[in-house]
Amino acid sequence: MRITLVGPAHPYKGGGARHTTELAHRLSARGHNTAIESWHAQYPSLLYPGQQTIADPEAETFTGTRRRLAWYRPDGWWRTGRRLARESDLVVLTLFSPAQIPSYLGILAGLCSRSERARVVALCHNVLPHERRSLDVTLTRAMLRRVDGILTHSPEQANLARGLLRGDHPDPVAATMPPHLPETGGAQEQPSGERRHLLFLGLVRPYKGVDLLLRALAEGAPEDVTLTVAGEFWGGTEELSELAAELGVSDRVRLREGYVPVEELPGLFAGADAAVLPYRSASATQNVWLAHQHGVPVIATRAGTLPDHVREGVDGLLCGPGDAEDLARTLRTFYTPGTPEKLRSGVRPVDPAPYWEAYVRRLLSSA
Structure with missing residues (x-):
């Protein structure tokens, strides 16, 4: 299957970029023709005043990554959707913030402008922000009603998405978010005793x-x-x-x-x-x-x-x-x-493999 993940990747930092990248590696390892459509400029600084990018990657990067999307180029959103309709069987839109949704609606418009288009899954890290505004609900509902599948990271989040749709298709599903940790070398050997x-x-x-x-x-x-x-x-x-x-x-x-x-x-x-x-x-x-x-x-x-x-x-x-x-x-x-x-x-490091196996299976079935 030809799969495109739309979401942050290096040089963007943090768990979101690591998750998108690790998911691409896992899909590719299963034989899928995988690409990442990432960002040249994801948010205006007013919406994300912190440090958005880093110089050195936190984990292995994915070679099939394009960085063309920009929050200030709506024409690029539509063109990306048109291109993905030709190049992909499945498009996964990774949702972290309602600030991404206008660009995703543009991509969806481009996808739908062609008679045959890829199926689209909204992969919701957060269905709604923890500190939300009324506009966030409107934007999220508009996006979720236009996709073919919705994947969330807990039953609680699936129920939240279900409430936004009010019975409309598709029915959201939940999957445990798998480990996507930075490469740090693990624990340092330390003397016993309390650190206080x-x-x-x-x-x-x-x-x-x-x-x-x-x-x-x-x-x-x-x-x-x-x-x-x-x-x-x-x-x-x-x-x-x-x-x-x-x-x-x-x-x-x-x-x-x-x-x-x-x-x-x-x-x-x-x-x-x-x-x-x-x-x-x-x-x-x-x-x-x-x-x-x-x-x-x-x-x-x-x-x-x-x-x-x-x-x-x-x-x-x-x-x-x-x-x-x-x-x-x-x-x-x-x-x-x-x-x-x-x-x-009693602490033991997590084994990522079974989590990722179940997660990829759930993602593909949600489409």
Whole structure:
């Protein structure tokens, strides 16, 4: 089958680009004639004020990658759709943000302008943003009604898409998002014993719950336990810095602002007893598997698919989402004598192969 994935690839950074690229490799390995239609300019800086691209790839790139799409060239969207109608049997539109949808509608218009066109699947990393606007619903509904299949990364997200369609075809399906981790070399060998340090890693936005983590640190963790928050801060660090000062934990919290390159990851994880994911809400994330790849247990909320990847009391602990008090209780539990070492000993790196086999099968059947 001739398959084209439309989505970010290197030099774009992060899990989205890695997922698109790894999916292309997996499809190609199964004998499909695969290509990636990527971006020359994906978002205006107003919509994504952080660092959009990186110099060095985070994993093996895919040779069949074109980088022609630009958010400011609607004529290019339509032409791309016309070309893909000739070149592809299946087109997969990877949806991360409603900001992509105008270009996808242009591609769909180009596809539909030909009498014979490829089938189209919307691969929804997020059906709707965690912090959404009314226009997001309108755009997403318009796109989902024009495709032949919809793949989401959890039953909850499939139900969300189903609600937007209100019974219209197609019926969304769910598949577990498979591991697509950066190539870091894995865990560094470290001496035994506690680090008395916790790590939050990733894009810092309100739904990620870092404010709840600061409150829990103040209320629940022993006074000698510190925290690093590492990643891009949506809107800057001022609000969280003020909260840390108000809670009296400024001297225990390091806000490491900016995208974290791959080479820094092993050191950050090596210095932590646990990675903490205090999310208020979630769809799917790689951060549990990323921590486990580096030998570190995880403290996470029961949001989205997070509890599917944490074995309670074996390689991590779970608590209620949006509940600083329960997170504080979980931090106290984690730092009972012997618990950090016990949970660290239970960590095992994930095997990606079975996840990808099931995922590719589900994707192809959704078309």
